[in-house]
Amino acid sequence: MRPRRHPGVYDTAVIGGGLVGSALAFGLRRHEEHVAVLDEGDIAYRASRGNFGLVWVQGKGMGMPAYGRWTMASRERWAEFARMLQEASEVDVHLEQKGGLHAILSEAEHEHRLQFMNKLLSQPGMPQYGWKMLDRTELRDIVPGIGPDVLGATLTHVDGIANPLKTLRALHIAFDRQGVDYLPLHPVTGIARHHGVFALGTPGGAVKARKIALAGGLGNKALGEMVGLDVRVRPQRGQIIALERTRRLLELPFGTLRQMDEGTWLIGDSQEEAGYADRDVGLPVLATLADRAVRTLPALKEVRVVRSWAALRVMSQDGFPIYDESQTHPGAFVATCHSGVTLAAAHALCLAPMLAQGRLDDELAPFSTRRFHVHQAS
Numbered sequence: 001m002r003p004r005r006h007p008g009v010y011d012t013a014v015i016g017g018g019l020v021g022s023a024l025a026f027g028l029r030r031h032e033e034h035v036a037v038l039d040e041g042d043i044a045y046r047a048s049r050g051n052f053g054l055v056w057v058q059g060k061g062m063g064m065p066a067y068g069r070w071t072m073a074s075r076e077r078w079a080e081f082a083r084m085l086q087e088a089s090e091v092d093v094h095l096e097q098k099g100g101l102h103a104i105l106s107e108a109e110h111e112h113r114l115q116f117m118n119k120l121l122s123q124p125g126m127p128q129y130g131w132k133m134l135d136r137t138e139l140r141d142i143v144p145g146i147g148p149d150v151l152g153a154t155l156t157h158v159d160g161i162a163n164p165l166k167t168l169r170a171l172h173i174a175f176d177r178q179g180v181d182y183l184p185l186h187p188v189t190g191i192a193r194h195h196g197v198f199a200l201g202t203p204g205g206a207v208k209a210r211k212i213a214l215a216g217g218l219g220n221k222a223l224g225e226m227v228g229l230d231v232r233v234r235p236q237r238g239q240i241i242a243l244e245r246t247r248r249l250l251e252l253p254f255g256t257l258r259q260m261d262e263g264t265w266l267i268g269d270s271q272e273e274a275g276y277a278d279r280d281v282g283l284p285v286l287a288t289l290a291d292r293a294v295r296t297l298p299a300l301k302e303v304r305v306v307r308s309w310a311a312l313r314v315m316s317q318d319g320f321p322i323y324d325e326s327q328t329h330p331g332a333f334v335a336t337c338h339s340g341v342t343l344a345a346a347h348a349l350c351l352a353p354m355l356a357q358g359r360l361d362d363e364l365a366p367f368s369t370r371r372f373h374v375h376q377a378s
Contacts, residue, residue, distance in 0.1 A: 004181050009197055010034045012355060013209035015188050015223060019051070019164070019340035020347060021215030022171035026088075027352025028213075029178050036181040038188055038200065038207060040219075051164035051311070052240065052268050055342050056255065058100060058131060058156045059116070065125035066366040067320050071339070072127040074346030075158055081345035082162070088177060091170035093162045094261035100159025101143070101254045103296050104133075104152045113154055131156045142252060149295045153254070161253050163261055164341050183207070188216075191226040193329050213355055214334040217314045220322075228328035230369050233336055234273075235312040239285050241267040241293075243303045250297065257293050265303065267293040271313075313338040323351065323367040325360055333360070334369075 011032035014025045017039030025037045057075050061068025075097070082095040104110045114133060121128060134142075135152045142155075175182045183204065190201035191212070200207045214223045214231070224231030245263035253259070256268050270285045286308055294301050314336055316322050321337035333355055337343055354360050 004036070004183065005179060006034045006036070006181055008034070008208070010036045010181070010207070010209035012036075012211045012213060013038060013198070013200060013207055014213045014215055015200070016215035016217060016219070017172075017182065017184070018215070018217055019168055019171075019344055020217070020335055020337065021213070022168060022175075023340075023344040023347040024213055024215055024335060024352050024355065025180050026085075026171050026174055026178075027348035028356055029175075029180050031353060031356035034181075036183060036207060036209065037175065038186040038202060039182065039184045040187045040216075041184040051341055052258065052266055053162050053164040053167075053260075053341055054100070054253070054255065054258070055095065055097065055160040055162055056100060056339070057129060057158045057342075058102065058154065059120065059255075060339075061123070061126055062116070062120050063318075064320050064366060065123045065127075066363070068120075068123075068126045069363075070321070070346060070367075071342060072129070072158070073350060074343045075160075077345040077349050078160070078162070081348055084348075085167070085170040085174065089170040089173035091166055091173060093167045093170055095160065095162045096253075097158075097160035099155060099157040099252050100161075101134075101139070101153040101155055101252050103150055103254050103256075103292075104154070105149050105292070105295060106151065110151055117154060129156055129158045143250065143297070145249060145297055145299050147295050147298045155252075159253070161258055162341055167341065167344065187219075188223060191223070191329075191332070193227075193332075196331070198329075198331065211331040211333070211355065211358060214332070215336070217336065218312065220314075220334055220336050224334055224369075227326040227332040229324060229326050229332070229334050230372065231322060231334055231336065232317040232369070232372055233322070234315050234317075236315045236338075237270070237272040237310050238268060238313055239270045239272075239289065239308060239310045241286055241289055241308045242306045243267070243300065244306050246299075246303055249299060254296065256289070257296055264306070265300065317372055321367050322369060323360060323364045324369045331358065 011034045013036045014021045028035045186202040192199045220231045243265035250259045326332040
């Protein structure tokens with residue numbers, strides 16, 4: 001096990017070393033001297049490694065405009081976040097914020113998307129960003145190789161992409177250089193609080209901190225119970241296909257089709273209620289993903305599949321993020337979401353300062369676990 005740099009009481013201990021926990025720790029280190037990240041290690045259900053890497057705004061916030069605002073706030077700070085990561089780690093996460101597309105492959109899809117976007121942006125408090133329903137001719141000017149089945153696409157200029165693996169790598173390199181204690185093989189098995197200090201039980205011994213942030217993804221349900229928080233999360237499986245490198249064919253990403261900075265391709269994304277079966281990939285699902293990708297961009301028909309994999313999204317009961325502080329264990333916070341890349345900038349630059357000061361701002365009240373109890377009572 002890696003030795004600790006700080007043998008005493010940490011200012012904050014973050015439980016979880018994926019994108020959510022790592023972004024929080026990166027941000028916390030700007031405000032606090034002693035920060036630790038406790039991580040299961042490679043045995044964890046690591047959504048961060050199965051991520052599509054979208055920095056995406058369009059389509060988010062239906063039923064909760066606060067989520068639309070939070071997503072936009074993160075989008076607006078992503079360029080700053082990427083610069084900070086490169087300065088701290090010398091890793092370029094290849095952020096591109098030139099816009100994003102949502103392909104339309106039938107008249108029914110066209111009508112549904114049109115109604116959805118209009119309803120989404122008509123909600124009170126929803127951030128207003130420009131979007132356009134492109135017809136086939138307009139889309140062909142942006143993506144010359146679109147297939148004959150593509151009728152058009154919705155376009156916004158607020159969407160973008162980053163490299164999720166390089167983002168996670170940059171964060172962990174920054175830990176080493178900036179003095180964050182990253183403690184792998186430290187799954188938390190118990191949490192106690194005495195005289196304002198938390199003691200976290202792990203196989204590597206107790207870790208003490210004045211504040212803790214639960215960022216353990218699907219593990220947050222059990223962790224939350226230890227501090228009186230009702231964290232209602234479940235796994236949702238998503239499958240992805242990776243294709244070999246090609247020359248640059250796609251300047252703007254689609255929500256389910258993107259070309260990486262190295263020239264490889266990712267095709268996604270399924271949404272399956274399959275429990276914790278994160279290693280199972282199925283030909284019927286992969287065939288559906290591949291078919292839509294080839295219909296969108298027929299040139300991909302000749303590109304070889306390199307690999308495919310599945311990962312588990314961290315889905316709350318209503319699909320929105322959860323940010324809260326325990327009432328029974330003050331100083332214990334929870335942060336969970338299924339958009340770890342999109343929200344990474346907000347977690348590092350907006351949420352982390354709140355945790356450092358020991359209080360969540362009122363703007364995050366809609367994301368409290370209390371919303372589940374209100375719905376239950378009604």
